[in-house]
Amino acid sequence: MLKYVLLGFLNYRSLTGYELKQAINRSTIHFWHAELSQIYVTLKALENEGCVTSKIQPQAERPDRRVYTITRSGRAALAQWLAQPITELGTKKELLLLKLFFSAQLDKDVLLAQLRVQRDLHQQRYHLIQNEMATEIQQSAEEYPQLVKDAVLWEATRRLGELHEEAYLHWLDETIALVQKKL
Amino acid sequence: MLKYVLLGFLNYRSLTGYELKQAINRSTIHFWHAELSQIYVTLKALENEGCVTSKIQPQAERPDRRVYTITRSGRAALAQWLAQPITELGTKKELLLLKLFFSAQLDKDVLLAQLRVQRDLHQQRYHLIQNEMATEIQQSAEEYPQLVKDAVLWEATRRLGELHEEAYLHWLDETIALVQKKL
């Protein structure tokens, strides 16, 4: 899938691997991520498939950059993938739930500490989604008026992140209280 | 991590690979899953590490089964893992959000169809979590009174699944309306 993430961003404009990583971190990070090393590998694969082309851009006082550009064939591949229906639900892997599931014999205070750390982390992410990410999207929409439709959808993905974090925080409070009472 | 899922279940009682797959499907499926083939591979690895032992149980009129039993060393590994704090948030991969993010140029009706299929799928999962899974947990708690504490935590993991699906369904309705209006 990383292929399509990269094609998606390159469809807006030409970018380097490094910039693609930044684009991901600013926008899709809460539902799709990738390591830089994997991005470079995948870009090379996309080039072999003819979905992108690359040119070295020499820079003074900075390392040279390899700028990737989407091809017609790359746009076609992206469009084809977008139109393809998803027929199954995605499978999640939630480490916290896994540990919690088997934690009945674990020391109660260790478990509570675990849950409180998670509460902090999720609170932080919640604020990030509500503030930094929301303004980021608004700014893009104002800066590039041709992307209003895109911005509507970006906002929708942000909104699910917000709702999920709200649910998660609510659940953590519920669960901390539950563990205190019943364990 | 699959190692610990298997150890977690084997800590309750000895099981075969096939039964472990069933246990996962009945309980942790919405936050952790695994293919049978991977379970068999991982069980073999656990045996090499001394975390489990296995015995062939011959069966008449059924294929022989290999029953796995957790060792003292396996219990220790499990306990050690459970006590270990999680310091980072898990990273999700949500295919639907990824497609949605890049779908501004996609045909509106194709996108709406995509979202409606998802609504059906999530509705189904929501009911599964609320009904089958809830009763499954209650039954286990009644059947094995020594597992009341465990059942409290199982129920907690189920509850997050429920809350997440509620949020997801809410969001899908929101988003379908949004796409109809603004795209």
Place this chain on the structure above:
DNA sequence: CGCACCATGTAATGCGTTACATGATTTT
């Protein structure tokens, strides 16, 4: 008669993470 269930495994492939390797510039 065909499908689902019981039951276990191997092999190939793909994808992702972590570590390694390099090195200048800018910010704190």
Place this chain on the structure above:
DNA sequence: AAAATCATGTAACGCATTACATGGTGCG
């Protein structure tokens, strides 16, 4: 002086998915 940012890659390792392989029993 140290840390972060810019910038690109290779290599090893681990884990997961998919396909392949086998074969009996029970049910509709």
